[in-house]
Amino acid sequence: MILTLKYINMHKSIKIYFDNYLKFIFKDKYEIQITDNNNCDICICSVFGELKNIDKINAKLKIFFTGENLSFIHRKKEYNIHEINRKFHIIIGFSPTNLKYNLIRFPIWLLCYPFYSMPNNENNIIDYIKNRRKINMLENKKYIASCIASHSRLGIRKKICNEFSNYNKIIYPGKFRKNFNIGASFDDKINFLKKVKFNICPENSKSNGYCTEKIFHALEAGCVPIYWGNDLPEKNIINENCYTFINIQNKDEMKKKIKYSIDNYNKILEQKIFKDNAKEIVKKYYDDLEFAIINSLNKLF
Numbered sequence: 063m064i065l066t067l068k069y070i071n072m073h074k075s076i077k078i079y080f081d082n083y084l085k086f087i088f089k090d091k092y093e094i095q096i097t098d099n100n101n102c103d104i105c106i107c108s109v110f111g112e113l114k115n116i117d118k119i120n121a122k123l124k125i126f127f128t129g130e131n132l133s134f135i136h137r138k139k140e141y142n143i144h145e146i147n148r149k150f151h152i153i154i155g156f157s158p159t160n161l162k163y164n165l166i167r168f169p170i171w172l173l174c175y176p177f178y179s180m181p182n183n184e185n186n187i188i189d190y191i192k193n194r195r196k197i198n199m200l201e202n203k204k205y206i207a208s209c210i211a212s213h214s215r216l217g218i219r220k221k222i223c224n225e226f227s228n229y230n231k232i233i234y235p236g237k238f239r240k241n242f243n244i245g246a247s248f249d250d251k252i253n254f255l256k257k258v259k260f261n262i263c264p265e266n267s268k269s270n271g272y273c274t275e276k277i278f279h280a281l282e283a284g285c286v287p288i289y290w291g292n293d294l295p296e297k298n299i300i301n302e303n304c305y306t307f308i309n310i311q312n313k314d315e316m317k318k319k320i321k322y323s324i325d326n327y328n329k330i331l332e333q334k335i336f337k338d339n340a341k342e343i344v345k346k347y348y349d350d351l352e353f354a355i356i357n358s359l360n361k362l363f
Contacts, residue, residue, distance in 0.1 A: 063091070063092050063093070064092065064093045064094075064095055065088065065092040065093065065094050065095070065103045065104060065359075066095050066096075066097045066099065066102040066103045066104070067081075067084065067094055067095065067096055067097065067102065067103065067104045067105075067106070068096070068097050068098065068099065068100070068102040068104070068105045068106075068119065068121065069096075069105070069106050069107075069108075070105065070106075070107050070108075070111060070115050070116065070119065071107050071108045071109060071110045071111030071112070071113075071115055071116075072106065072107070072108040072110060072127075073108065073110055073129075076108065076127070076129065076170075076173060079173035079174070080106060080127075080173070081094070081096070083173070084104075084355075087352045087355070087356070100118055100119050100120055101120045101121075102119070102120075102121050102122075103121065103122050103123065103359075104121060104122070104123045104124075104125065104359075105119045105121035105123070105124050105125070106125045106126075106127055107119075107124065107125070107126050107127070107150070108126075108127050108128060108129070109128050109130050109132070109135060109141055112140065113140050113141055113145060113146075113149070116149050116150070117149070122359075122362045122363070123151050123152070123355075123358050123359060123362055124149065124150045124151050124152075125150060125151065125152045125153075125154065125355070126146050126149070126150040126152070126153045126154065126155075127154040127155065127168075128141075128154070128155045128156075129155075129169075129170030129173070129274065131156075131265075131266070131267045131268075131269045131272045132155075132269075133267070133269050134266065134267035134269070151164060151358050152164045152166060152354050152355065152358060153165050153166065154166045154168045154351065155167070155168070155169075156169055156269065156270070156271040156272045156273070157270070157271060158271065159347075159350050161350065161353070161354060164354050164358065166350055166351050166354050167271065167347065167350070168347055168350075168351050169271075169273055169274070169296075169347075170274055170275060171273065171274055171275035171278045172187070172344070172347060172348070174248060174275040174278070174279075175187045175190060175191070175278075186341055186344065186345070187344055188299075188336055188340045188341045188344055189341075191278060191281060191282045191335070191336075192335065192336065194252075194282045194283075195281055195282055195283075195284050195335065197284075198252075198255075198256045198282065198283050198284030199284035199331065200284075201256040201257055201284060202257065203257060203258060203259045204257040204258075205231075205233050205257055205258045205259070206230040206231060206232075206258070206259050206260060207226055207230055207231070207232045207233065207258065207259065207260040207261070207262060207288075208232060208233040208234070208235065208254070208255065208258045208260070208261055208262065209222075209223050209232055209233075209234055209236070209238065209239070209261070209262040209263070210234075210235050210236045210244075210251060210254075210255075210261075210263075211234075211236045211237070211238040211266075212236050212237040212238060213237065213238055213266070214238055215266065216266070216267060218264050218265075218266075218290055218310055219238060219262065219264055221310050221316070222262055222264060222288060222290065222308055222310065222316070222320075223239070223262055225316055225317060225320050226260070226262060226288065226320050229320070229321070229324055230324070232262065233258070235254060248275075248279070251279060251283075252279060252282060252283050255279065255280060255283030255284075255285055256283050256284055258283070258285055259285065259286060259327060260285060260286050260287075260288055260323065260324075260327070261279075261280035261283070261285040261286070261287055261288065262288040263276035263277055263279070263280050263287050263288065263289055264276075264288070264289055264290035264291065264308065265289075265290065265291040265292075268290075268291055268292035269292055270292060270293075271292075271293075272291060272292055273291060273295045273296050276289075277289050277295050277296075277300070277305060280305075281300075281304065281305075281335050284331075286304075286305065286306065286323060286327060286330045286331055287304075287305040287306070288305070288306050288308060288320070288323065289305050289306065289307055289308065290307070290308045290309075290310055294307060298337065298339075298340075298343055299336060299337060299340045299343055299344070300335065300336060300337070300340075301333060301334050301335055301336060301337055303330070303333040303334075304330060304331075304333040304334065304335040305330070306319050306320070306322070306323040306330070307319070308320070
């Protein structure tokens with residue numbers, strides 16, 4: 063059976079990841095065909111356009127996905143939870159999973175790694191990042207620190223970088239304070255970070271459960287992450303001893319944390335990066351999303 067799939071308001075790279083994921087979970091039941099037709103089986107909508115664009119789509123199943131913090135992006139008034147609940151069958155983002163309401167926690171970093179749960183937990187994201195880290199830690203670390211970001215709109219990256227720069231030079235390959243060039247892909251980013259000791263990778267804002275790919279890329283590349291966010295990042299998955307969490311509200315504590323990281327680089331680098339049940343939690347993220355999509359389709363077809 064063929065399922066027609068349409069994307070709207072979606073970043074190009076995320077479309078590719080969703081294509082791969084949906085083809086994976088439906089490989090034994092459906093053939094996925096991408097369409098531009100407004101009459102389709104599934105429509106996946108994100109935040110890179112007006113929310114009202116979904117109203118013209120006649121889809122049997124409408125899915126909303128955000129990898130962004132909706133309380134921070136400029137469309138936050140338009141993309142309010144009331145409107146999202148009204149327009150979509152399934153909502154995918156950073157909020158805790160509630161299958162009763164088809165609310166699925168599936169943070170964007172999962173889509174950055176096309177390694178889905180296989181039999182016996184083989185070839186999964188956790189093992190992939192761990193194995194890549196072991197290799198990348200052996201790379202010659204040409205640079206002390208980096209911060210790859212497009213902005214510091216709330217001043218968070220600026221504060222952390224200003225403090226760190228009291229000790230060492232920071233390389234800035236992004237739009238924020240750009241002083242170095244790398245390519246635009248995730249592979250280019252990892253290949254650069256392999257040569258860096260510390261990666262300053264705070265989130266751009268904070269919201270409950272909001273954690274992006276930034277800290278995972280730093281861990282994969284063999285860096286010590288310098289992180290800030292709403293809370294400890296994926297605290298049921300990531301070992302809190304393998305990175306440095308910065309409290310930007312306390313300047314003295316921030317100074318101490320950064321100085322401690324610099325003085326204890328090897329100690330932090332050698333810490334286990336994932337907790338023992340990390341694979342099971344990642345697998346549940348995938349299982350919950352797969353269940354929500356397939357269960358919804360079964361009701362509609």
